Amino acid sequence: MSVTRNTKNVPYYLLGSGAFDQLGALIDARRDPADAPAVFYVDHFFRDAAEMRLPLKKNDKLIFVDTSSEPTVENIDALADALKEELGTRMPCCITGIGGGSVLDAAKAVANLLSNPGKAEDYQGWDLVKNPAVYKIGVPTLSGTGAECSRTCVLTNMRRRLKLGMNSDFTVYDQLVLDPALTRTVPREQFFFTGLDTFMHCFESQRGSYRNVIVDRLSAAAVAVCKDIFLGSGDMMEERNLENMMVASYLGGMAAGNTGAVHPISAGLSIVLHLPHGKANCYALSALADIYPIEHALFMKMLEKNKITLPSGICRDLTDEQYEALYQGSIIHEKPLTNALGPEFGTILSRERLTSLFKAM
Numbered sequence: 001m002s003v004t005r006n007t008k009n010v011p012y013y014l015l016g017s018g019a020f021d022q023l024g025a026l027i028d029a030r031r032d033p034a035d036a037p038a039v040f041y042v043d044h045f046f047r048d049a050a051e052m053r054l055p056l057k058k059n060d061k062l063i064f065v066d067t068s069s070e071p072t073v074e075n076i077d078a079l080a081d082a083l084k085e086e087l088g089t090r091m092p093c094c095i096t097g098i099g100g101g102s103v104l105d106a107a108k109a110v111a112n113l114l115s116n117p118g119k120a121e122d123y124q125g126w127d128l129v130k131n132p133a134v135y136k137i138g139v140p141t142l143s144g145t146g147a148e149c150s151r152t153c154v155l156t157n158m159r160r161r162l163k164l165g166m167n168s169d170f171t172v173y174d175q176l177v178l179d180p181a182l183t184r185t186v187p188r189e190q191f192f193f194t195g196l197d198t199f200m201h202c203f204e205s206q207r208g209s210y211r212n213v214i215v216d217r218l219s220a221a222a223v224a225v226c227k228d229i230f231l232g233s234g235d236m237m238e239e240r241n242l243e244n245m246m247v248a249s250y251l252g253g254m255a256a257g258n259t260g261a262v263h264p265i266s267a268g269l270s271i272v273l274h275l276p277h278g279k280a281n282c283y284a285l286s287a288l289a290d291i292y293p294i295e296h297a298l299f300m301k302m303l304e305k306n307k308i309t310l311p312s313g314i315c316r317d318l319t320d321e322q323y324e325a326l327y328q329g330s331i332i333h334e335k336p337l338t339n340a341l342g343p344e345f346g347t348i349l350s351r352e353r354l355t356s357l358f359k360a361m
């Protein structure tokens, strides 16, 4: 095995039901000067939720983030510009993202843009962020994306027709508050599709050629927890599984850099059909039985056990331009496709083959 990349993880986390009660103290420890504003980006799902007892103080800013679609570079620029205008010359003492992967990623991206000039798309890529971001706390309210501990923040760029994040050590959260009680109100389908994102990240990594021992072990642990949750004797959303899913997401997030064939096809579906990420992954895996036979079979059992359906025909009757965009939006992801299929991935997943996979979904 070669030497791993010099790897940064989240330095601090709290885990357990009720951990959210400590958020105020964590933010207060950062308030220097004492009137420095703290910024909260919160999923609009919680706009009226009584359980969100936010520890807001006088100068703080609360921004609800519309998560009906995933973050785009334009959304992020708008959020960052609005915040800069409101704060003037002041810098926030802390940015807290409270929500699913979209909100966690949006908060990460804005924190980078407050201390780095230019636009979000300038930083889509690897190690392009030059200055440390504003201190940030992540509070996931939905488990599975691994956004709470990844070193990226996935942003859709329609102009360049790609989904790519700001891969940087500066993107990593400084503190996490992992409170499984916050996930009790997640709709069941969403819990399933998002939870399975962890399963996908980890088995894609296990089946790929870019490997290292830590990622292998983390992936195996996260896959085992996912099997317990989605194929075990209990209900996937019973109390202990809310915590298990949060832990699986965290472990999987640390292993999530090396995706395979599922994520590129999922990205194509999200770009063209605007499918949410977790659901798009499921459609992608549903068509990849020959590349991932074991995981495909497990996934079909998970669907059945948890009574989740994937209506077929989502890519039926699209225009030639749309099929071409699906192909381009998938095949552009060379790194994960090479990880899964080797340098000849373009021959294995030819335009004709990919188009027929989409038509079969």
Ligand SMILES: [Fe+2]
Residues within 6 Å of the ligand: 145, 197, 201, 263, 277
């Ligand atoms: Fe993912």
